[in-house]
Amino acid sequence: MEQAELVQKFKTHGYKMTPQRRAIIETTTGSLSHLSAEEIHQIVSKRMPDIALATVYNTLRELVAIGAAREMNLSNDARRYEFSQDMHSHFVCLVCGKIQDVQTDQHKLASLFKLNSGNYAIRYEATIYGYCPNCAPVGIEK
Amino acid sequence: MEQAELVQKFKTHGYKMTPQRRAIIETTTGSLSHLSAEEIHQIVSKRMPDIALATVYNTLRELVAIGAAREMNLSNDARRYEFSQDMHSHFVCLVCGKIQDVQTDQHKLASLFKLNSGNYAIRYEATIYGYCPNCAPVGIEK
DNA sequence: CTCACTGCAAACTATTTGCATCGTA
DNA sequence: TACGATGCAAATAGTTTGCAGTGAG
Numbered sequence: 001m002e003q004a005e006l007v008q009k010f011k012t013h014g015y016k017m018t019p020q021r022r023a024i025i026e027t028t029t030g031s032l033s034h035l036s037a038e039e040i041h042q043i044v045s046k047r048m049p050d051i052a053l054a055t056v057y058n059t060l061r062e063l064v065a066i067g068a069a070r071e072m073n074l075s076n077d078a079r080r081y082e083f084s085q086d087m088h089s090h091f092v093c094l095v096c097g098k099i100q101d102v103q104t105d106q107h108k109l110a111s112l113f114k115l116n117s118g119n120y121a122i123r124y125e126a127t128i129y130g131y132c133p134n135c136a137p138v139g140i141e142k
Numbered sequence: 143m144e145q146a147e148l149v150q151k152f153k154t155h156g157y158k159m160t161p162q163r164r165a166i167i168e169t170t171t172g173s174l175s176h177l178s179a180e181e182i183h184q185i186v187s188k189r190m191p192d193i194a195l196a197t198v199y200n201t202l203r204e205l206v207a208i209g210a211a212r213e214m215n216l217s218n219d220a221r222r223y224e225f226s227q228d229m230h231s232h233f234v235c236l237v238c239g240k241i242q243d244v245q246t247d248q249h250k251l252a253s254l255f256k257l258n259s260g261n262y263a264i265r266y267e268a269t270i271y272g273y274c275p276n277c278a279p280v281g282i283e284k
Numbered sequence: 285c286t287c288a289c290t291g292c293a294a295a296c297t298a299t300t301t302g303c304a305t306c307g308t309a
Numbered sequence: 310t311a312c313g314a315t316g317c318a319a320a321t322a323g324t325t326t327g328c329a330g331t332g333a334g
Contacts, residue, residue: 016288016333037324052291057324073215076299078323091261102255109268112251113244118275119233120282126251126268133260140262158308158313179299194316199299218324220298288333295326306315 003029006068013066023048024059028069028083034099036078074099074127089126095135102128145171148210155208165190166201170211170225176241178220216241216269231268237277244270 006025007017015021023044028035035043041056060081063069072080074092080099089109091100109124131140148167153159165186170177177185183198202223205211214222216234222241231251233242251266273282 014288018289018333020290050291054292054325055290058289061325071218073217075215076213076221079218089255091257091263094264100258100261102257104254108254109251112246112254112268113231113270115233115244115270115272116242118278119242119272120278121233121270121272122236123271124268125271126254126266128255128257128263129265129267130257130261130263136260136262156313160308160314162315192316196300196317197315200314203300286332286334288331290329290331292329293327296324298323299321301320302318304315304317306313308313309311 009066009068010062013062015062020044020048020051020055021059021062023051024056025063028063028081031083033082033084033101034072034080036080038078040081072099087123087125089128091128091130091132093132093135094129095131098132098134100132102126151208151210152204155204157204162186162190162193162197163201163204165193166198167205170205170223173225175224175226175243176214176222178222180220182223214241229265229267231270233270233272233274235274235277236271237273240274240276242274244268 003025006029007022010021010025011017024040027040027044037053037056037060040060041051041053044051044056060069064071068083070082072082072090074080074090075097077097087104087106089102089104091102092098104126106124109126110121115121131137145167148171149159149164152163152167157163166182169182169186179195179198179202182202183193183195186193186198202211206213210225212224214224214232216222216232217239219239229246229248231244231246233244234240246268248266251268252263257263273279
């Protein structure tokens, strides 16, 4: 989503546009994603040193609410956020926790499942767990 | 995994078999899965009132370590555990959080992804988010 | 000028850890 | 008998909330 579009959408939903929110939006739209609230707070703090971590959490919740961000619960540590609109899957290293995006044919993915009647699917996600190049144990073929 | 097999595997890995661990194993092997540590603690507490929640957490960690349980991080609340060996996917209701198992052809699922070179996959998981029959908003076709 | 938003600190929740005691092997 | 496991309580980590002051619309 474009920044301008995002700012607009934010207002449409009845939120006021504050400098804090603008800074967070600018940071996250340009970001590589997979960031935690803590990491986003650190980045934004560089140019806005007084911003509170709670404000970051609040804004992230709002971004999720308007569909501009998605939460990722891939591992046991902090929640991570994703800001791109395109759906893809994730490769998570079991050792170091590093997350890589993996492109996915959403249509093929969806076609694999036969849902119980009455269930209505909104989105499909796949996660692949394994070893990244740095963490592969010896003996595991490349 | 059979209970006896599991008890054996537990010992093989150098763990002592205590009444607490046995009770947890018996509870989880017979369970419907998707239980949180708290829920498992409550169930086991009925027949062993003094068992500590920390013991449940420790035992769960061990079960994961020996491959007899898997952790699920599907939503924002407590971690849930799965004890069946067969791989399947999950349907998670965005409203009530209810989790349903969905059978998956693991081979087809794996074939959808082209991993970056050097990555080694251990397992593939898919999660479908949507509305369960009880929570489907009006206007959403069944 | 109002009421939503902010920063701060305290509260909360899930999980882990330290330690004295207990009990399996 | 030794040392790993237990229960308890305290510690930790991530996230949320309450509140008085601030500022966007």
